[in-house]
Amino acid sequence: MTDQSGSVLVLTNDHDVTADVVLRILAERHVPVVRLDPGTDLHTDAALIATYRTGDQRGTLRTPSRELDLTRVRSVWSRRPSPYEGPADLDGQERRFAASQSFWGAGGILASLPGAHYVNHPWSNRAAEYKPAQLSAAQHCGLSVPSTLITNDPAEAREFVSWQASSVVYKPLWNTPYKGTDGKSQQVWVREVRGHEITDAVATCPHLFQARVEKAFDVRVTAVGDKLFGTRIDSPDLDWRKRQALMRCAPIDVPEPVARAVVAYLDRFRLVFGAFDFAVTADGAWFFLECNPNGQWAWQPDSVTDSVAHAIADQLQKGQDA
Template sequence: MPAGGSTVLVVTRLDDATADEVIIELNRRGVPVARLDPGDFPSSVTLNAAFDGSGIAGTLVTETRTVDLDRVRSVYWRRPTPYTADLAMREQTARWAIEEARAGFGGTLAALPGAHYVNHPWRNRNAEHKPAQLATAARCGLNVPPTLITNDPERARAFARTYRPVLYKSLRQTEYTDAYGRALTVWIEDVTPAHIDDRVRHTSHLFQHRVTKVADIRLTVVGEQMFAVRIDGSPGVDWRRHYERLEYTSVSVPDEVAKGVHAYLDTYGLIFGAFDFGLGPDGSWYWYECNPNGQWAWFPDHVTSPITAALADQLQHGGIV
């Protein structure tokens, strides 16, 4: 498809450095790009979608772009902000309006004819649930550490005694702020039986055996291409807390891991996935999770450049690369 043809639609919030990298590369290639945040609908975005026997037609109008719905070649679905409603609406009316926006506007964005999605938002959603991830990874032959999801404090303490050392991990990255509006993060932490009390009953908790590891690995997959990076230098169990101390080395992917990862992505119909592994002293890769929309732009240029190019290829050529 010629670069002067149809548009690549990038669905994300304003402050998304990962999407920025891909947009810059597409602009360099002369590929038409439109950026859209569904959280701006309906205040600064207008949708006109017409459906008949020939399919879907119409326009999507932002403050700077007009996009023909039947001329979108690819959709890069990143991290849009949540839908909102007019502040003057009553609470129940606002909830109704938000759900209507999700169904109408979001549903249209997920139904663009012939568009190549990286990834389709419904596939992202299906792949975000940690219990399903764990079960799928095991079926695909990946090495999953013993894991317990429970709200039973006695069962959690027994697990911690059996598999010590044990980590606590959140089941998803839910946006959370303090009283001052500052974003908070739930870090991965070591836990002992003494740390576990009756508050566990309040919701689901994930506990996992902490494997013996010499490094962490982030494996970013774009289509058939794999970009694996060994991460060294973290003094704690959660390397995300120590970016300033980390060292990155590109590494090859063992054949059995590559096979399991491709099977995993095929199960969910994903084009892109960011996998986290622990590297054992004997070279074993221990699977932790797959984020179907994971970040990668914090890596140094020699790591980000090939990932950027691979994603731009997918979006420019509609998956035919």
């Protein structure tokens, strides 16, 4: 099957059920879609070709069922592709070399398609994933931010804890894979920390400490362009992700000042999509906690999930004119 003028290219893994929600909508609209997991497919049955000459750039993606002209891709949805790890039949240095070449080669090609609309561009995603940059951008855009310290100085950390009127929480700066002594994967959750718990081990790397917001509830704001979808989250846990089966969710309106700041935040990072987390106090103050530029959203109430899916489909269908 040869195509696909104005196709949407979806970069994600085979098990991404969230992507399937949007792909069904695009299929109903008869929008052609090509799905690719470059971290794995390019080691099996897919081929990527790109040529660059003065005044000319061309490219082709071949899969078992499609041949896609990369210069005519209308949109790229960089969802949840597998990491570039190299072919499984290679070992050690050879596999690391192949993985690196794939990341810089295939990754560079797919991030540089002329005329394509990216949701989000992978380089914009990466820039927006740094929590210090998030906090700085949130302040610049007018959002309230809890008092925060990022340091590898144990004394500074202890002093920060001692000066806070409320308790302090620790948050990892990145969701790094972590295994316990038994070899089992563990999740590092947001947790309260006391001054006496801060040891000299803090000097090993930067740690993020933040004044705990005395919240009445949490809110997830899923932003797609200038369309915002709010979900109130009531959970017995400090970190609602820990036991999602116990949380209750319901749609909620986003206050206009917060909405304006969220749209400005997206613009600052050149994002189309963002999943924003807020803590809301009893007197109605919204505190920005973080923004995942590629966060999950299909767990929300059906009405919110459906609206988000259609908003993403709209962006992908419109292409660069979105």
